[in-house]
Amino acid sequence: xxxxxxxxxxxxxxxxxAGLAGIGLGGTVAATGTVLAQGAPAPAPAQPGALNTGxxxxxxxxxxxxxxxxxxxxxxPGAGMVCDLSVREGDTYRPIKTITTGANGRSPEPLLIDxxxxxxxxxxxxxxxxxxxxxxxxxxxxxxxxxxxxRFHIRDASQRYHLPILFTPWGYSYYRGS
Amino acid sequence: MAGITTHILDSERGRxxxxxxxxxxxxxxxRWRLVKSVVTNADGRTDTPILPAAEAKIGQYQLEFFxxxxxxxxxxxSEADIFVDNPVVRFAVFDAKQxxxxxxxxxPGNCTTYRGx
Numbered sequence: 001x002x003x004x005x006x007x008x009x010x011x012x013x014x015x016x017x018a019g020l021a022g023i024g025l026g027g028t029v030a031a032t033g034t035v036l037a038q039g040a041p042a043p044a045p046a047q048p049g050a051l052n053t054g055x056x057x058x059x060x061x062x063x064x065x066x067x068x069x070x071x072x073x074x075x076x077p078g079a080g081m082v083c084d085l086s087v088r089e090g091d092t093y094r095p096i097k098t099i100t101t102g103a104n105g106r107s108p109e110p111l112l113i114d115x116x117x118x119x120x121x122x123x124x125x126x127x128x129x130x131x132x133x134x135x136x137x138x139x140x141x142x143x144x145x146x147x148x149x150x151r152f153h154i155r156d157a158s159q160r161y162h163l164p165i166l167f168t169p170w171g172y173s174y175y176r177g178s
Numbered sequence: 179m180a181g182i183t184t185h186i187l188d189s190e191r192g193r194x195x196x197x198x199x200x201x202x203x204x205x206x207x208x209r210w211r212l213v214k215s216v217v218t219n220a221d222g223r224t225d226t227p228i229l230p231a232a233e234a235k236i237g238q239y240q241l242e243f244f245x246x247x248x249x250x251x252x253x254x255x256s257e258a259d260i261f262v263d264n265p266v267v268r269f270a271v272f273d274a275k276q277x278x279x280x281x282x283x284x285x286p287g288n289c290t291t292y293r294g295x
Contacts, residue, residue: 121263142238142270144278144293153263161261171292173283176261 053077053104058160058178063117064110065154065161067124068177069101073137073168077105081131085111088121117157124150124163132169139169150174182229182271182278184241185294186222188248190285194222198248202228205238234274241267243282245289255286262289269293 058066069078081101086093099107111124129146132139150165152174162177182202186195198218203210216224228241246263249255262284271278279294 140270140272142272144269144272146238146270147268149266149268151263151265152261155258155260168292171290173288173290174262175288 056104056106058162061160063114063158063160065112065117065122065163066110067101067107067163067165069105069126070164070166071105071131071168072166073132074135077101077103078131078165078167079103079105080134081105082127083107084123084125084127086123086125087118088123093123111163117154117161119154119157121151121153124152124165126150126165126167126172128167128169128172137169144170145172148172152176179277180231180234180275181227182234182239182280183227184224184279185281186218186243186245186248187281187283188222188252188285189283189288189290194218194220195245195248195284196220196222198222199244200224200228201240201242201244203240203242205240210240229271231277234271236271236274238268238270241280241282243267243284245282245284249284249286260286262287265289265291267291 058064067083069081069083070076071078078101082098083101084098085096087096088094097111099111102108112118126148127146128148129139129143132143145167148167150163150172152161152163154161163174164177165172165174167173184200186198186200187193188195196218199215200218201215202213204213205211213229216228219225229239243265245265246260249260249263250257265282265284267280267282269278269280277295280291281294283290
């Protein structure tokens, strides 16, 4: 099965700059100036998304696919998350578009809207390791989660689909929202 | 204990999901290679570890959970409501001496995974 190209620069990202090279991350590791994802308590994050946005109500809107990335490690929107949307065709996924979430953790426009929303199996590939590295979270190398495939099935193109994704460096949850 | 294990839980009912096929793959030279297909037992687990401790090594791994058949077989579940049918989890073993328990919690409209223990 083919997928969008893997990014080995992310999967084998060096932590030399963070001073963690060669250190086992099985437990809490002290590192000045970095936020640790494994081991608690963690100090305040360097630069997570600002929490100054409100919820969005979409009741009554037409067919569309929208998404919302929520950083459950920091309790903020997942701002600046790169996401690759693709649709399954046969045994492969065909890329449709790549977006970066805004300050509210949402894509700037609906991922698909009106006639562009078709039934089928979709994948939203979230660049989670890159997201946490960018805001200064110290992670193992390679991190437990790097490129996270969010797969879902749109079965009725006349409906509205909302896709919230709650993520941390160690897990994620997604669901059909509203 | 090193290696990889998993567990599929039907979190709508709070019960294990038996009889679900899981495909386990490893990244080799930029491609996913299928290592084996297994089926969950009555406890929602596999009879043997997905990756035994003796075979644990650093790398990128993938679990594909074919839960759609299980969900469709449940009374009261309409196929039209199955939003998450075959979730895929990709993760790294970054320290071969550690254990990686990767559970899959699922309902027709939701799935959750994490590094468990």
